[in-house]
Amino acid sequence: MGEAPAFFLDEVQKGFSNGFDLKSNGCDSTTTIVVGNKTYLIGGSSNESTLEIGVQIFDQSSGEWVYPTVLGTAPKPSKGFSTVLLNEDRILGIKKCSTPDDFAWFLEVDTPYVRQQKKILGTEVVAWSKGVKGKAEKPVVISGPSGVGKGTLISMLMKEFPSMFGFSVSHTTRASRNMEKDGVHYHFTDRSVMEKEIQDGKFLEFASVHGNLYGTSVEAVEVVADDGKRCILDIDVQGARSVKASSIEAIFVFVCPPSMEELEKRLRARGTETEEQVLKRLRNAKAEIEQGQSSGIFDHILYNDDLEECYKSLKKLLGLDKSENGSLKLNPYGLIFLRIILSRKSTRKSS
Ligand SMILES: Nc1nc2c(ncn2[C@@H]2O[C@H](COP(=O)(O)OP(=O)(O)O)[C@@H](O)[C@H]2O)c(=O)[nH]1
Numbered sequence: 258m259g260e261a262p263a264f265f266l267d268e269v270q271k272g273f274s275n276g277f278d279l280k281s282n283g284c285d286s287t288t289t290i291v292v293g294n295k296t297y298l299i300g301g302s303s304n305e306s307t308l309e310i311g312v313q314i315f316d317q318s319s320g321e322w323v324y325p326t327v328l329g330t331a332p333k334p335s336k337g338f339s340t341v342l343l344n345e346d347r348i349l350g351i352k353k354c355s356t357p358d359d360f361a362w363f364l365e366v367d368t369p370y371v372r373q374q375k376k377i378l379g380t381e382v383v384a385w386s387k388g389v390k391g392k393a394e395k396p397v398v399i400s401g402p403s404g405v406g407k408g409t410l411i412s413m414l415m416k417e418f419p420s421m422f423g424f425s426v427s428h429t430t431r432a433s434r435n436m437e438k439d440g441v442h443y444h445f446t447d448r449s450v451m452e453k454e455i456q457d458g459k460f461l462e463f464a465s466v467h468g469n470l471y472g473t474s475v476e477a478v479e480v481v482a483d484d485g486k487r488c489i490l491d492i493d494v495q496g497a498r499s500v501k502a503s504s505i506e507a508i509f510v511f512v513c514p515p516s517m518e519e520l521e522k523r524l525r526a527r528g529t530e531t532e533e534q535v536l537k538r539l540r541n542a543k544a545e546i547e548q549g550q551s552s553g554i555f556d557h558i559l560y561n562d563d564l565e566e567c568y569k570s571l572k573k574l575l576g577l578d579k580s581e582n583g584s585l586k587l588n589p590y591g592l593i594f595l596r597i598i599l600s601r602k603s604t605r606k607s608s
């Protein structure tokens with residue numbers, strides 16, 4: 258998880274008088290902490306060129322040192338690093354002589370996420386995430402037309418901050434694409450089953466999109482919360498409207514294409530839809546962009562022209578960057594962009 262309770266962060270900032278038995282190593286650059294039959298040596302730098310705090314594990318049962326696969330962005334080395342074990346599955350590390358936005362870090366050592374990654378990678382795994390406070394804890398709703406790059410941006414975020422974010426795996430009645438895995442990208446389901454589950458109140462929201470049913474189950478969001486992570490929802494504008502109307506306080510982001518031509522190019526280059534489906538998605542895109550503009554649902558509009566720039570803006574608005582919010586807010590300037598996009602003619606006439 259990427260967050261510590263605010264009261265706890267305050268306590269440790271005051272000088273670690275918190276009763277959590279924080280192990281301080283003064284101003285040494287390494288510290289050790291025992292979790293089960295493993296001793297974690299944290300600190301220094303495992304790699305001089307990247308200058309990240311390194312992690313090594315001494316496995317008491319085999320008597321060997323192990324160099325784990327380290328996921329997430331590790332903290333930079335500091336003059337002192339104190340650790341405390343939380344829930345037997347993650348270590349809270351406090352950097353000494355550090356700024357408030359860089360002093361608390363989590364190292365997941367045996368969470369469900371880390372256990373899953375161990376299975377996939379076949380190695381010992383640990384995952385870093387930075388402790389964050391305030392609005393950064395809210396779930397993130399990402400909407401935008403098909404092919405604009407929502408999935409790409411979410412993948413980038415999950416890759417860079419693997420233990421901070423959890424993806425809400427939606428249910429859908431559409432057929433799975435080649436590379437999609439049931440239970441990972443979507444829960445693929447039959448319409449009759451999903452309709453019954455909707456009636457049984459198992460969904461937070463649902464919508465008919467491009468001729469198929471999509472929905473966020475209560476369980477999908479609970480799984481992420483139970484894992485102590487920040488939930489990311491990739492849902493359409495109708496779904497975003499339902500979440501907005503609910504008691505869930507989220508950050509709403511709409512991703513916009515640079516032009517309809519570019520959107521069509523991306524959708525075709527992805528090669529996952531039939532010609533008929535591409536045309537349907539392009540027709541719907543126009544209405545979706547209009548709603549993104551006028552619905553008043555979205556706090557931020559991201560303009561996905563250059564992917565890296567757009568990703569940087571996404572990180573900024575999520576509080577993952579030191580500088581101020583860099584997204585294009587819903588202001589007259591942003592609306593002008595949207596109008597330009599909508600006024601450009603698509604190369605293909607919708608039927
Ligand atoms: N309302 C709602 N929309 C969803 C959900 N899951 C996915 N969607 C939206 O359904 C639309 C189609 O998704 P998909 O078939 O994966 O195609 P893509 O848009 O090209 O990625 C996208 O706008 C998604 O954001 C959900 O649980 N609820």
Ligand SMILES: Nc1ncnc2c1ncn2[C@@H]1O[C@H](COP(=O)(O)OP(=O)(O)O)[C@@H](O)[C@H]1O
Pocket residue numbers: 401402403404405406407408409410523524526527561562563564565
């Ligand atoms: N800024 C960008 N520039 C060029 N191609 C992009 C950009 N962002 C995403 N793509 C590509 O566009 C296609 C659609 O992106 P995807 O993430 O699947 O969209 P969505 O999830 O919104 O439907 C993918 O092939 C992706 O690699």
